[in-house]
Amino acid sequence: MEGIPANEQIASPRRAPSQQRSRERVERMLAAASALIAEQGSDAVRMGEVAERAGVSIGSLYQFFPDKRAIIWALAERYTTEGQACISAALAGVRDAEGLGQAFSELVDIYYRLFLAEPVMRDIWSGTQADKALRQLELADSRTNAGFLTAVLKRLRPAADPVALETTAFLIWQMGEAAMRLAISVERQEGDRLVAAYKRMALRELLAE
Amino acid sequence: MEGIPANEQIASPRRAPSQQRSRERVERMLAAASALIAEQGSDAVRMGEVAERAGVSIGSLYQFFPDKRAIIWALAERYTTEGQACISAALAGVRDAEGLGQAFSELVDIYYRLFLAEPVMRDIWSGTQADKALRQLELADSRTNAGFLTAVLKRLRPAADPVALETTAFLIWQMGEAAMRLAISVERQEGDRLVAAYKRMALRELLAE
DNA sequence: TCTAAATATGAGCAATCCTCACATTTGCAA
DNA sequence: TTGCAAATGTGAGGATTGCTCATATTTAGA
Numbered sequence: 001m002e003g004i005p006a007n008e009q010i011a012s013p014r015r016a017p018s019q020q021r022s023r024e025r026v027e028r029m030l031a032a033a034s035a036l037i038a039e040q041g042s043d044a045v046r047m048g049e050v051a052e053r054a055g056v057s058i059g060s061l062y063q064f065f066p067d068k069r070a071i072i073w074a075l076a077e078r079y080t081t082e083g084q085a086c087i088s089a090a091l092a093g094v095r096d097a098e099g100l101g102q103a104f105s106e107l108v109d110i111y112y113r114l115f116l117a118e119p120v121m122r123d124i125w126s127g128t129q130a131d132k133a134l135r136q137l138e139l140a141d142s143r144t145n146a147g148f149l150t151a152v153l154k155r156l157r158p159a160a161d162p163v164a165l166e167t168t169a170f171l172i173w174q175m176g177e178a179a180m181r182l183a184i185s186v187e188r189q190e191g192d193r194l195v196a197a198y199k200r201m202a203l204r205e206l207l208a209e
Numbered sequence: 210m211e212g213i214p215a216n217e218q219i220a221s222p223r224r225a226p227s228q229q230r231s232r233e234r235v236e237r238m239l240a241a242a243s244a245l246i247a248e249q250g251s252d253a254v255r256m257g258e259v260a261e262r263a264g265v266s267i268g269s270l271y272q273f274f275p276d277k278r279a280i281i282w283a284l285a286e287r288y289t290t291e292g293q294a295c296i297s298a299a300l301a302g303v304r305d306a307e308g309l310g311q312a313f314s315e316l317v318d319i320y321y322r323l324f325l326a327e328p329v330m331r332d333i334w335s336g337t338q339a340d341k342a343l344r345q346l347e348l349a350d351s352r353t354n355a356g357f358l359t360a361v362l363k364r365l366r367p368a369a370d371p372v373a374l375e376t377t378a379f380l381i382w383q384m385g386e387a388a389m390r391l392a393i394s395v396e397r398q399e400g401d402r403l404v405a406a407y408k409r410m411a412l413r414e415l416l417a418e
Numbered sequence: 419t420c421t422a423a424a425t426a427t428g429a430g431c432a433a434t435c436c437t438c439a440c441a442t443t444t445g446c447a448a
Numbered sequence: 449t450t451g452c453a454a455a456t457g458t459g460a461g462g463a464t465t466g467c468t469c470a471t472a473t474t475t476a477g478a
Contacts, residue, residue: 015424015425017424017425018423018424018425019424019425019474019475019476021424021425021474021475022424022425022426025425025426043339046464046465046466047465047466047467048465048466056426056427057426057427057428058427058428058466058467059425059426059427059428059467059468059469060425060426060427061467062466062467062468063424063425063426066467067466067467068466068467126338126339127338127339128338129335129336129337129338129339129390130252130335130336130338130339135394139394139395163402164402164406167399167402167403167406168406170403171388171391171403171406171407171410174387174388174391175384175387175388175407177387178383178384178386178387179380179383179384181338182380182383185344185348186348190376193372193373193376194376194379194380197373197376197377197380198380198384201380201410201414204413204414204417205410205413208413224455224456226455226456227454227455227456228443228444228445228455228456230443230444230455230456231455231456231457234456234457255433255434255435256434256435256436257434257435265457265458266457266458266459267435267436267458267459268436268437268438268456268457268458268459269456269457269458270436271435271436271437272455272456272457275436276435276436277435277436
């Protein structure tokens with residue numbers, strides 16, 4: 001909540017590792033951070049700890065990451081990149097309403113399982129509201145993914161207002177993330193019901209009109 | 210993000226102010242915190258600053274609030290209490306589907322306007338994902354409010370499965386909050402469209418079957 | 419081989435939350 | 449009124465932690 005003074009600029013590596021040696025070390029830093037986040041949550045992780053676990057000095061850490069948030073950000077970026085490829089692939093082949101229902105339903109299941117199983121992903125996407133850089137990344141990611149969905153909708157309903165379709169897709173996507181966050185913070189059984197309800201609601205909207 | 214070590218226990222006043230004098234001082238502390246949050250955001254606010262603005266010493270602050278989060282929490286609790294009364298009143302008189310549509314639509318508008326106009330509320334509900342105590346408060350609040358909605362649904366559809374109605378109401382409520390958070394973090398025009406889309410989607414679900 | 423750029427290091431600076439020993443005020447019983 | 453315990457007030461300083469920087473080492477390439 002504090003210690004890190006502000007919340008403004010988008011973090012980027014202070015220096016891109018150009019040598020093989022440093023690239024490997026950066027990997028170790030990210031792996032260490034990831035492991036520690038999984039164990040303690042990103043708030044509790046201390047920079048010195050990350051450096052120690054990665055087997056580097058605290059100075060080396062700051063050579064490649066301008067601040068603590070930048071490490072989280074780098075991890076988050078990987079998840080978004082992976083996710084986008086997966087989503088794009090799942091939606092690219094959709095040709096009709098039935099196909100959309102099938103693909104969307106599967107995507108929701110995959111994401112729900114991922115959220116349940118990946119503590120790091122869960123932790124990072126939770127912090128998404130508090131950190132501006134993360135929020136920007138998540139919004140951009142969400143727009144991209146919603147874009148894949150919009151493309152499908154435009155194909156299925158060429159007569160519909162494109163802006164309305166974009167709005168719907170974006171909203172449905174963001175609500176899906178909200179539903180996931182909610183589902184994993186209640187009892188498993190209720191979480192399952194909530195995800196199912198979201199799926200039904202979203203599909204009703206996607207396939208309507 | 211840091212400085213406050215963990216994120217565990219629910220914060221409660223370390224000592225309840227029993228004298229008139231201290232009650233007034235606690236009010237001043239909360240008012241100071243609220244003003245500073247509006248100006249800078251809760252992350253940027255420093256405890257010494259709150260004490261100074263309230264005209265008390267740092268020690269007095271910690272006499273009544275065990276830590277920084279407890280102040281935020283206290284402010285959040287006030288918002289939830291106010292909100293619940295408002296929502297309960299709006300939904301209590303609903304007798305048919307049309308009335309529900311009307312009341313729900315108005316509630317969404319009120320909340321959207323509130324989110325747009327109240328920087329403190331906005332700030333606090335944004336931090337809701339990162340702080341466990343806040344998240345608990347928000348979940349409890351959401352359940353309470355969803356309960357009001359559930360009561361209406363049960364009245365309108367007595368034959369429906371109660372658990373399903375509860376799930377639907379809870380989900381719709383949480384999605385509303387997500388839609389608000391999303392709407393205020395994009396351009397005003399797009400935000401309006403998103404809120405309208407949410408409203409349409411939620412109503413379709415509430416009035417369906 | 420030699421040099422400049424890249425990389426590595428960790429003691430220490432700075433910011434901030436929060437504690438605690440001690441001072442003051444209040445409520446109330448004698 | 450007086451005395452005293454409980455409530456309240458104070459702020460210097462302890463403790464933690466993100467981050468810097470002067471300095472040392474390694475690498476790439478001429």
